[in-house]
Amino acid sequence: MGAVHAACMAELGHDVVGIDVDESKIENLSAGRAPFFEPGLGDLLSPDNARLRFTTDIAAAEHARVHFIAVGTPQVAGGVAADLTYVNAAVEALLPHIGPGHLVVGKSTVPVGTAARLAELVAPTGASLAWNPEFLREGFAVSDTLSPDRLVYGVDNRDDRAAEVLDEIYKRPLEAGTPRIVTDYATAELVKVSANAFLATKISFINAMAEIAEVTGADVTTLADAIGYDARIGRRFLNAGVGFGGGCLPKDIRAFQARAEELGVGHSLAFLADVDDVNLRRRQRVVDLVTENLGGDLMGKAVTVLGLAFKPESDDVRDSPALDVAQRLVDAGAIVRATDPEAIETARRIRPHLDYVESIQEAISGADAVVVVTEWHQFRELDPAEVAGWARGRVVVDGRNCLDASDWRSAGWTYAGLGRP
């Protein structure tokens, strides 16, 4: 988020310095290289761009009047709450470099109450604080930042300047008609986590329907199309499959529940535990489908896993259902070979023992079963007749319901989707 935000703020015409403690990231960004796969980001980075530079020196913040905090808030080790170490460290590091007239703007996803606490830390410097949550999606990060759905400013109600400063920063998207909501800190913080909780709930709802479809012979994709025509429901985020992952939805719903518990209203978000459970069950369902279709035992079976990233157009494998399925197949005794157009290197860092290959054909060659767990277009567009010439078996498990079942069946495959007959 930080790298994209820095590059996009420069693109909006501001003079930007991006600061990080990670030297290799700064080195890459300074050389005009995106340190991760994100469409469009590379085009905004250039060592010759005078409005955009990167450094590890926090004192460079003195050059600016507005300081965005865009560090991560991962799940704490061994728990479910959000780890605020990096947010706290970033604000502490800024304190000696800010003063009257400066605005610190939080973008990180934080438990409600964090902004009010940080505002007290910032106040003695004479600077003020706003909370401006980020709603970008990986894979669309640049366009979501330059043309957001909405802008939300959480401000102190005694501070008239903060919203004015943010309006100046976001002048271009505001002029293009982006809705803007100015509110208090708590509401702004909650907008972010409740939006992600709603999206996670929507996905788990349709995945729960997939579970019902599986015992009734119904088709969840047709069901999603039909209920999606109701404008109050909407078709987006109703794709049933192996479920949600990534660096946001899973940890955000857990941290939100943890915060609600602390606030004494844990019961209000108790349903998010079910949302999480449904989601995790779908990963095992994919493994079970492979097992059933390979005669009940995976021991020694060659299985190809197509996809490692948590979704297409990303190399992010944090809490990736695809990578989890690959691991579960290995644990069940299968000989797994995996591929992904962008995420092999990131996957290798956390699961070094898996067998990765670049080429789709090589990955499928000799396989007893093929499993699609990330719906990259490279996999959706595979020709089932051609793939039949590479594989040994004819079992395809579509963990994203993204293949044309009738095409694959006509080419002689046993096709199994999630929540589909």
Ligand code: UGA
């Ligand atoms: C999510 C939100 O969509 C963003 O609005 C938010 O800003 C971001 O988290 C964040 O908090 O930073 P992102 O994690 O990039 O964005 O990914 P999504 O597009 O939301 O997808 C999340 C997961 O849900 C993926 O694994 C995807 O495959 C899965 N998904 C999505 C489904 O299983 N079914 C669907 O219908 C849609």
